[in-house]
Amino acid sequence: MRLAALAAAFLFAFAPSAAAQTPAPPPAQAPGSDSGDQRVTFGVRPATATAPDNRASLGYSATPGAVVKDFVAVSNIGNNPVTLKIYASDAFNTPEGGFDLLAAGKPSVDAGAWTHAEMTSVSLSPRSVSIVPFTLTIPANATPGDHAAGIVAALTTEQTGVNGQKVAVEQRVGARIYLRVTGDLKPGLSITGLTGSYAATPFGRGDATVSYIVHNTGNTRLSGKQRVSVSTPWGSTVDGEALPPVPELLPGGLVKVTTTVRGLLPAGWLDAAVHVDPVPVLGFTDVVQPAEESVTLSAVPWAALGVLAALLLGIFAVRFARHRRRRTPVAPAEEVTEHAAAL
Structure with a gap:
């Protein structure tokens, strides 16, 4: 057939x-x-x-x-x-x-x-x-x-x-x-579907994985320069690895991006930010605003907290056992009276 x-x-x-x-x-x-x-x-x-x-x-x-x-x-x-x-x-x-x-x-x-x-x-x-x-x-x-x-x-x-x-x-x-x-040109890029997760180590720094979609929401072809960074609650920022340019997207086109930012302290929460500077097609001078988006990641060192909790629980158990031994009354020894038999 x-x-x-x-x-x-x-x-x-x-x-x-x-x-x-x-x-x-x-x-x-x-x-x-x-x-x-x-x-x-x-x-x-x-x-x-x-x-x-x-x-x-x-x-x-x-x-x-x-x-x-x-x-x-x-x-x-x-x-x-x-x-x-x-x-x-x-x-x-x-x-x-x-x-x-x-x-x-x-x-x-x-x-x-x-x-x-x-x-x-x-x-x-x-x-x-x-x-x-x-x-x-x-x-x-x-x-x-x-x-x-x-x-x-x-x-x-x-x-x-x-x-x-x-x-x-x-x-x-x-x-x-x-x-x-020709006509009314409205170039533009947007960042959608931004998600992130943090993978901690028991004692030390961890990595954040950030995923997002760059979407051409305008009516002209655009590429772009993209970067990802992660900030801690106290204001320090770690930049992600250098990313390749966004490929040239047709109107309505999109590309999915995933990257990893390494060496982050488990600060409780972290803010991941994505920034894309649109680049017009060679030969055109379209003015396009940058696209930005951010998401908050949970960065709790659960493994380290678990070890610490287990350690504290062990210390408490030992102290409690010692305390009970000190408070337990000791029974008095029986008195033995010897009577001499009168002859």
Whole structure:
């Protein structure tokens, strides 16, 4: 029985740099199969009407109702002819903050739906390039701010799984599309879901684990510089380890962060603070207020208190036992009177 399952082999090369044109690797071979020279390697990158160019991504700024025309170059870098599907799809952030596109067959409702390639497929001979024109039509009611999508070249191959079933595996690569629709821009980041816990040692300092979500609540792309610190009731502060920048988040995107602040005294309670300075997209000067949030952690050294309580209880028991021995009356010895018998 053929299994027409599209495996989630989304081998994207949607990095916002020259790495965005990295070709898809060859499909995996089933164990024991003879691959021969069937390698399939292809890529997609921005282009002019005649050749690939050096743009890292397809970026535009336009008004609602505008029409943008541009090109991508689809390359077959392998040694065999290949036919690739060409389509556009909406972009989104993964929970780790990465850039991804909707799965094949899932309908787009944003910039992916506004983008239409003039070819739905291309057939490429080995070591060849095809220029594909496309049109981005911005609706008159498009919301202001940033919209993201990608133009995809995809190859579906049939492979045999370890259980002998036939599986359709889709490889896809593409070029990112970034569109800024002019209008009222409201950039902003927020910190939500902030939680923390303190792990004490019996005698000494402990560690605080802090988790939170950085959420892009505005309508422009933003990254950010983040830091976490923990303060004691008497005002001393311990900074957490250096954190990597918040990855570039699309509007509505989010990333989950967990970090540890070490070497904290069990002060009864501690205040953990998260601070994120938003960073606008390169080339834009959006003014964005920092995002801050804090949470109070219980930092009671229960293990040390338990040992101390046990020690105090032992001392009390010993003293109580001694006190009872001192107050217990001693019975008087019986007097024995000897009477001499009169002879």
